[in-house]
Amino acid sequence: xxxxxxxxxxxxxxxxxxxxxxxxxxxxxxxxxxxxxxxxxxxxxxxxxxxxxxxxxxxxxxxxxxxxxxxxxxxxxxxxxxxxxxxxxxxxxxxxxxxxxxxxxxxxxxxxxxxxxxxxxxxxxxxxxxxxxxxxxxxxxxxxxxxxxxxxxxxxxxxxxxxxxxxxxxxxxxxxxxxxxxxxxxxxxxxxxxxxxxxxxxxxxxxxxxxxxxxxxxxxxxxxxxxxxxxxxxxxxxxxxxxxxxxxxxxxxxxxxxxxxxxxxxxxxxxxxxxxxxxxxxxxxxxxxxxxxxxxxxxxxxxxxxxxxxxxxxxxxxxxxxxxxxxxxxxxxxxxxxxxxxxxxxx
Numbered sequence: 001x002x003x004x005x006x007x008x009x010x011x012x013x014x015x016x017x018x019x020x021x022x023x024x025x026x027x028x029x030x031x032x033x034x035x036x037x038x039x040x041x042x043x044x045x046x047x048x049x050x051x052x053x054x055x056x057x058x059x060x061x062x063x064x065x066x067x068x069x070x071x072x073x074x075x076x077x078x079x080x081x082x083x084x085x086x087x088x089x090x091x092x093x094x095x096x097x098x099x100x101x102x103x104x105x106x107x108x109x110x111x112x113x114x115x116x117x118x119x120x121x122x123x124x125x126x127x128x129x130x131x132x133x134x135x136x137x138x139x140x141x142x143x144x145x146x147x148x149x150x151x152x153x154x155x156x157x158x159x160x161x162x163x164x165x166x167x168x169x170x171x172x173x174x175x176x177x178x179x180x181x182x183x184x185x186x187x188x189x190x191x192x193x194x195x196x197x198x199x200x201x202x203x204x205x206x207x208x209x210x211x212x213x214x215x216x217x218x219x220x221x222x223x224x225x226x227x228x229x230x231x232x233x234x235x236x237x238x239x240x241x242x243x244x245x246x247x248x249x250x251x252x253x254x255x256x257x258x259x260x261x262x263x264x265x266x267x268x269x270x271x272x273x274x275x276x277x278x279x280x281x282x283x284x285x286x287x288x289x290x291x292x293x294x295x296x297x298x299x300x301x302x303x304x305x306x307x308x309x310x311x312x313x314x315x316x317x318x319x320x321x322x323x324x325x326x327x328x329x330x331x332x333x334x335x336x337x338x339x340x341x342x343x344x345x346x347x
Contacts, residue, residue: 022221079190108165142267
């Protein structure tokens with residue numbers, strides 16, 4: 001799979017599928033539980049998955065001490081605020097509506113990636129973001145018509161999408177590190193913080209069935225999903241990964257309906273169609289032009305078949321490997337995405 005956009009897209013779609021099915025399952029297994037306990041179990045499962053899937057770590061660039069502040073920020077937004085807000089919201093609104101609302105994570109991710117990393121946002125992408133925003137507004141208005149608890153639940157899910165958008169953008173700088181190590185540490189710290197808070201606030205002890213279910217959902221929908229998400233970001237940037245990942249809510253909404261959610265209304269249908277249009281419009285983007293690469297020194301897992309890693313080894317390595325390496329300055333033209341080697345400015 002030599003095309004970065006194809007590889008990144010497939011990895012992001014796999015991450016989206018795993019996370020998408022997790023939302024209605026969190027609502028099912030977390031019924032009657034505290035939001036903090038739910039988040040703690042989800043990320044405990046994710047930590048186990050991160051530890052089990054660290055094969056090939058010798059070929060990856062490990063985390064450094066300088067990454068600690070960013071990792072702690074990722075934990076706060078992605079492993080504490082995000083899952084707690086989602087779990088709280090899911091107890092007050094429908095699974096299908098909440099799943100669709102999570103599409104706004106792509107909006108927050110894309111705008112933040114544009115502001116912080118200067119990732120390209122052409123007219124088509126801005127139109128896609130406008131459709132996502134319009135869909136989110138329609139969903140909130142639809143739930144608001146049903147009363148205070150439903151609206152409060154949707155606003156909590158909105159907080160979760162904003163927190164995960166910040167998490168995704170901050171994680172971009174960690175995408176070149178060992179994804180297994182990042183997942184394991186983020187999830188373990190998140191589980192520890194939320195478990196401690198659950199004890200402090202005296203949340204009820206979960207049932208054994210709920211514990212097993214949420215651990216399994218956390219391992220797949222949060223642990224493995226995050227690993228694939230980080231690999232997708234490495235392949236083709238934060239904004240595009242966020243857009244493909246925006247299919248997760250539609251997968252979750254379909255599963256919620258299959259599990260008996262009958263809350264779908266014209267408002268939910270209209271909001272979902274607007275959001276689907278935004279996702280598809282963003283995925284139609286094609287970007288290529290002549291660009292310059294400044295001389296660069298960094299470390300990440302790489303191979304020598306991508307046209308950007310031309311340094312030599314003796315003996316030649318087999319497959320992907322990681323070490324500090326130097327890029328000579330060069331200028332060329334080809335279709336590209338905002339990965340670690342294409343963060344140049346535009347216009």
